[in-house]
Amino acid sequence: MLFLVRMDVNIPHDLPAAQADEIKAREKAYAQQLQRDGRWKNLWRVVGEYANYSLFDVESNDELHTLLSQLPLFPFMKIHVTPLAQHPSAIA
Template sequence: MLYLVHMVVNIPASVPAEEAARIKAAEKAYSQQLQESGQWPHLWRVVGEYANYSVFDVASNDELHNTLSQLPLFPYMQITVTPLAKHPSSIR
């Protein structure tokens, strides 16, 4: 199943810089692992924001929830999920 996921990150200023850097490094490693596995085939940055739009390809709602909740930045994210279906006019 495909999902369009919008993630907005807001790390509070109270998080020490070293901790924020550690979390961001862990996030990058985990997200690249998911991209390499094919579960996260598309990732786009939103210009001017600490946010992204992504497409996830996972088997179920539960798998997506589990995947997203394991993101190191998850506690600092506002996430919106839109399930996607093939459009009948699509040639792909």
């Protein structure tokens, strides 16, 4: 199942820089692990925002929820999920 996911990050300004850096490092490692195993298909930055659009290919809504909720930045995110289906006019 394919999902387009927008993630907007809002790290509190009073979070100590060292703690924020540690969370971001864990986030990067986890995101790259999911990309390597094929579940996080694409990752695009939104220009001028601390946000991204990502394409996930997972078995179920529950699997996606589990993956997203395990993101180290999850407590600081607003997430919008759009389920995707094949378009009949697509050639790929």
